[in-house]
Amino acid sequence: MILLTCPHCGPRGISEFTYRGDATVARPTAPEGVDDTSWVEYLHLRDNHKGPHDELWHHVQGCRRWLRVRRDVVTHKVISCCDLAGDPAGDVAESNP
Amino acid sequence: MNRHPSMGRLIDRNRPLSFTFDGETYRGYHGDTLASALMANGVRVIGRSFKYHRPRGIFGAGSEDPSALVQMRAGARAEPNMRATQVELYEGLVAHSQNNWPSLNWDLGAALGLVSRFLPAGFYYKTFMWPGKFWPHYEHLIRNMAGMGRSAKAADPDHYEKRHAHCDVLVIGGGAAGRTAATEAAKDGSLVWLVDENAQLEALDNVTTMARTTAFGKYDDGLYGLVERTGDHLAKPEAGAPRQILWLVRAGRMILASGAIERPLVFANNDRPGILLASAAARYLADYGVAPGKRAVIVANNDSAYDVASTLIEGGVEVAAIIDQRHMTTRREIAGCEILHNHAVIDTAGRHGLRRVTIAPLDVDGDAVPQSERLIDCDLLCVAGGFTPSVHLFSQAGGKLTFRDDIQTMVPKTEVPGITVVGTANGELDGGIGAPIALSRGKAKQFIDLQNDVTAADVELAAREGYRSVEHLKRYTTLGMGTDQGKTSNLNGIAALANALDKPLPDVGITTYRAPYTPVTIGALAGREVGAFFTPTRRTPLQEWHEDNGAVFVPAGLWQRPHYYPRGGEAMADAVKREVLAVRENVAIVDVSTLGRIDLHGVDVAEFLNRVYINGFKTLAIGMCRYGVMLRDDGMIFDDGTVAHMGDNHYIMTTTTANAGPVMAHLEYYLQVVWPDLDVRLTSITDQWAVVAVAGPQSRALLENLDSDMEFANQALPFMGWRAGEIGNIAAQVFRISFSGELAYEMAVPSDHGHALWEMLLAAGKDMDVIPYGTEALTTLRTEKGHFVMGPEADGRASADDMGLGRMLSSKKDFIGRRSLRLPALMTEGRLNLVGLVPTDGKTAIPPGAIMGNRETPGPSMEKAGHVATSVFSATLGKPIATAMVTNGRQRHGETLWAHSPVDGRVVQVEVTDPIFIDAKGERLRA
Numbered sequence A: 001m002i003l004l005t006c007p008h009c010g011p012r013g014i015s016e017f018t019y020r021g022d023a024t025v026a027r028p029t030a031p032e033g034v035d036d037t038s039w040v041e042y043l044h045l046r047d048n049h050k051g052p053h054d055e056l057w058h059h060v061q062g063c064r065r066w067l068r069v070r071r072d073v074v075t076h077k078v079i080s081c082c083d084l085a086g087d088p089a090g091d092v093a094e095s096n097p
Numbered sequence B: 001m002n003r004h005p006s007m008g009r010l011i012d013r014n015r016p017l018s019f020t021f022d023g024e025t026y027r028g029y030h031g032d033t034l035a036s037a038l039m040a041n042g043v044r045v046i047g048r049s050f051k052y053h054r055p056r057g058i059f060g061a062g063s064e065d066p067s068a069l070v071q072m073r074a075g076a077r078a079e080p081n082m083r084a085t086q087v088e089l090y091e092g093l094v095a096h097s098q099n100n101w102p103s104l105n106w107d108l109g110a111a112l113g114l115v116s117r118f119l120p121a122g123f124y125y126k127t128f129m130w131p132g133k134f135w136p137h138y139e140h141l142i143r144n145m146a147g148m149g150r151s152a153k154a155a156d157p158d159h160y161e162k163r164h165a166h167c168d169v170l171v172i173g174g175g176a177a178g179r180t181a182a183t184e185a186a187k188d189g190s191l192v193w194l195v196d197e198n199a200q201l202e203a204l205d206n207v208t209t210m211a212r213t214t215a216f217g218k219y220d221d222g223l224y225g226l227v228e229r230t231g232d233h234l235a236k237p238e239a240g241a242p243r244q245i246l247w248l249v250r251a252g253r254m255i256l257a258s259g260a261i262e263r264p265l266v267f268a269n270n271d272r273p274g275i276l277l278a279s280a281a282a283r284y285l286a287d288y289g290v291a292p293g294k295r296a297v298i299v300a301n302n303d304s305a306y307d308v309a310s311t312l313i314e315g316g317v318e319v320a321a322i323i324d325q326r327h328m329t330t331r332r333e334i335a336g337c338e339i340l341h342n343h344a345v346i347d348t349a350g351r352h353g354l355r356r357v358t359i360a361p362l363d364v365d366g367d368a369v370p371q372s373e374r375l376i377d378c379d380l381l382c383v384a385g386g387f388t389p390s391v392h393l394f395s396q397a398g399g400k401l402t403f404r405d406d407i408q409t410m411v412p413k414t415e416v417p418g419i420t421v422v423g424t425a426n427g428e429l430d431g432g433i434g435a436p437i438a439l440s441r442g443k444a445k446q447f448i449d450l451q452n453d454v455t456a457a458d459v460e461l462a463a464r465e466g467y468r469s470v471e472h473l474k475r476y477t478t479l480g481m482g483t484d485q486g487k488t489s490n491l492n493g494i495a496a497l498a499n500a501l502d503k504p505l506p507d508v509g510i511t512t513y514r515a516p517y518t519p520v521t522i523g524a525l526a527g528r529e530v531g532a533f534f535t536p537t538r539r540t541p542l543q544e545w546h547e548d549n550g551a552v553f554v555p556a557g558l559w560q561r562p563h564y565y566p567r568g569g570e571a572m573a574d575a576v577k578r579e580v581l582a583v584r585e586n587v588a589i590v591d592v593s594t595l596g597r598i599d600l601h602g603v604d605v606a607e608f609l610n611r612v613y614i615n616g617f618k619t620l621a622i623g624m625c626r627y628g629v630m631l632r633d634d635g636m637i638f639d640d641g642t643v644a645h646m647g648d649n650h651y652i653m654t655t656t657t658a659n660a661g662p663v664m665a666h667l668e669y670y671l672q673v674v675w676p677d678l679d680v681r682l683t684s685i686t687d688q689w690a691v692v693a694v695a696g697p698q699s700r701a702l703l704e705n706l707d708s709d710m711e712f713a714n715q716a717l718p719f720m721g722w723r724a725g726e727i728g729n730i731a732a733q734v735f736r737i738s739f740s741g742e743l744a745y746e747m748a749v750p751s752d753h754g755h756a757l758w759e760m761l762l763a764a765g766k767d768m769d770v771i772p773y774g775t776e777a778l779t780t781l782r783t784e785k786g787h788f789v790m791g792p793e794a795d796g797r798a799s800a801d802d803m804g805l806g807r808m809l810s811s812k813k814d815f816i817g818r819r820s821l822r823l824p825a826l827m828t829e830g831r832l833n834l835v836g837l838v839p840t841d842g843k844t845a846i847p848p849g850a851i852m853g854n855r856e857t858p859g860p861s862m863e864k865a866g867h868v869a870t871s872v873f874s875a876t877l878g879k880p881i882a883t884a885m886v887t888n889g890r891q892r893h894g895e896t897l898w899a900h901s902p903v904d905g906r907v908v909q910v911e912v913t914d915p916i917f918i919d920a921k922g923e924r925l926r927a
């Protein structure tokens, strides 16, 4: 079980979290101005990365904050884990090896 | 019993035990395994093999044994496929052989051995692939033939625990290397655990030692799965103690000292009882004082055979010959024992156990020289093919292996952070191992995998048929896929494939090691999470009252909600009818504390609500409530509920019972990720409030009987209004909202006062015969009223317009999911719309989940026009009704369709109607 180091709660087993998906996909700020193709792409299409990947995880059994986790999906190594609301650079908590 | 007078360091001769195997009673000693005790009693055939039903005996002495599998215990504790080599003997132990019928020594299935040329590699795939409709027959046949023991049918009477722990250093394997490593690691004060799968493990200073504990899996970030068998060595666990404990240990680092497993050699008929791994044969003497035979032959490709010979001779076994496959050796002579170099065992004989071996000298190609065979009588053949490091957990962690020529096996190559491999597991083994030889053969079987009956011919056939990858070979032949995980067979399988492909062994690669190292019981994995503890049960503040008053419960998420309250021997249908009519004609109360309740504070709450609901919330005045529908961003209905404006910058939202958690996560996502600039604070307050709905034309009269400072008249508390006040000194909030379509009020009080409120409502309504009602009446009431719910109607594929809520969609603002409403798929003709159904005959129940068709007889040309969502008997209308999602349903009111049940084949003719069956104008709830 992967260990995520929550910037608020410390190292916790991944079963405390839920996964949402790709953190690099941003919801269009003005959806009404977006064409059908781009909107459907935002809704449904995701790249299947190999290697380091930014993901959204929700600490549902802890602080209930949404976290941006950078994780190598090949090795499962967690590279960083930070709160979306905080300064991403300042809040980075390096995970255990 | 056949026991050596002085050898046998593990048995206690002062503690004799009796046990039975296949109904026969035998004697053994405390410290024996079932295997050693059977061996001491001269039992050679332990079971029949998986595919060919050949007699099989004890082959190894520990977890590596592929063949001595037995059915342990009986009744509810029966457990199949237990390795006799690891079963500790206890008084009264009961074991049975497996995979034989009608008896172990006279097995009908063994006849299969005679037709075994029809059972080649890939047999199942080739034979049972087509036509698919015959598969159920094949499957039945295969399962009967291939069954390896029988699992218990009754519930397990034992309990299992699950524990989490941390340590700095986890040492796996209690041999010399593991003990040294553990002692060393503990010197700096580290918290060190030393675990071993065997029963014997001496304590070490400053080290936590755990015997009978198998480290079966390595998981991410230093998590290890261990099973401690606390009760397996007893007839039944001590009172209150668990049978097994599943440990999930997070270790700073791990030291793997799991040793090495001896490899068999491959030759014709190498599976007879009496053929043992050489190291195992020596262990039976040294550890249990049991000689595995009277006259032995040892066949080897390395020097370890000579030590085994000495041990056997010390134990009184005559060693007729050492057959050394290598050309030359520097080894010593052993008195009374013929030593033959450059020879091999090429065949064996003995129907129910070894009686004779055939040996022959090898030619320059490593094959037997023709016409030069010699027979040697023996009842024990020890095979010594070198040792394979047990690198399972290292490999599970992603460690790579490299082939070492001097020991002819794979050893750890790469570094894995946090893991150190020591001792023989790391390849600290004597060199000089001869390379595997591939002997030619006639029709005789040369077994590689003794558990799954995979032969050298199977591997060659697979290679000829194009299975060149070792992973494909494994799946095609089932090599190494048994409960032993191929501990003795994997390397020989790779060697055979390398030979068949004419490639060097290292180029063939090795199959991926996966957890578990040895099988883990489902009981251990489940732990205490069985029966009522499978999931937690959420209880409302009124749960006790419901239980005390005869409610029949129904699960709703983690809740157990009252389904209905039967009176005396009343049937469900009668109780529900009574409860529905009470709401329609009088007054009744229902516990709705399970609805999700979210408190919202902040200057931007109104703006936020505007964005998450399809309808507008900015005009909602303090003191008022509004019904709202939420979409997902793809335009599908996500949830619905009401929002009450409580005060400045303060609102309370209700969600459906099942969606309370997902809605909270959804709101948190949009606030934290998408709109972090909004000032809104969310708090889940579901558990803080007890909520009771009072519904029915007499509900206002009932409330007016309460001891309260509140007024409930229309002017004081209009429809969709809410007021705070006191009810019998309890601070309460009363919301005038209705799910049933009747005049209704939802009363919310702090949880601790829920029971008091309920009793006050019952007291206030006593003279009006107020009764409680359950969720089945609730479902009937809302179906009559045409309300959809999340699940049956809004199943994640339905839009607001599909539900007839098009008018609610605000055009003045953006909201989650709005952009999707313009997508072609949501604007197209032919979407499923919510409709009502009534049976044409006015009395036949409409099957829930039925497929809607435009004719009575199904067939390819029938229009599949949707499906039935909710089906109830409407007590109010006196007939069955249903909701359905029907293609273009809104335009089809009045049309006749047929509901086809896919479950029982019932077909019911129905008329499509408006989904609202009663009070379409909503006069009752505004009364």
Ligand SMILES: [Zn+2]
Pocket: A006, A007, A008, A009, A010, A059, A062, A063, A064, A065
């Ligand atoms: Zn947290």
